Amino acid sequence: MSDDIGDVVGSITEQIEQRFGLSIDALTAAVGAAPNARREATVVVRWHGLLTESQAALERAEDDLLAALGTQPSEVDDPTLNLAHRVDAAVTIRDGRAVALRLLLEPNTDGKQDVEAVRPTRRGPAVPTNPPTRSARASLPSRMAVR
Structure with missing residues (x-):
């Protein structure tokens, strides 16, 4: 069934291999030997394992x-429907894991984004700091105003 989507794992594996210049097996072995040597590789290998x-x-x-x-028969029973949900x-x-891996492989999203680049800019206070001032007379209808 998954063939129509394309080989998701194969596609991402190719991206990983191109990014690090090693086969996935060699990269996995390198990360296993020295997991703290390159944090990015360790994270990618971990997520690749989750994806597979x-x-x-x-x-x-x-x-x-x-x-x-x-x-x-022609009608699907509850156990089969549960399999469909599975x-x-x-x-x-x-797909969620594939998206996470693709984001990790993007050149500008290595987890070190500039906070200022992603923080929304404000052009003034989010909420008015002072309520508008109105006199009591101005807020009453004209026939109820005290004269």
Whole structure:
């Protein structure tokens, strides 16, 4: 089922390999040998592991759903519907991890963004600091004003 989306894991793995100049296996081994040497690589390898785990879980969920659908009559029963929800959740998890990895691989988002660059600018107070002043006479309708 996941083939129509393209090889998400393969695509991201290629990006990682290009970014670090090593195969994912070599990068994983390097991070395992010296996890504190390059924090960025350690984080990327960790998220890549999470991505591959979620892809495997998605594939298992899809296989289970396909097997259940193959035995269903025209109506889908609750256990099969639950399998469909499991597939949906697995896709969401996998896609979320893929997005996280893509953000980590962006050249300008290595976790060291300039706080001033992302902080919204203000052009004045967010809330008026002084309430508008009005006289008691001005706020009464004209026929009720004291004369």
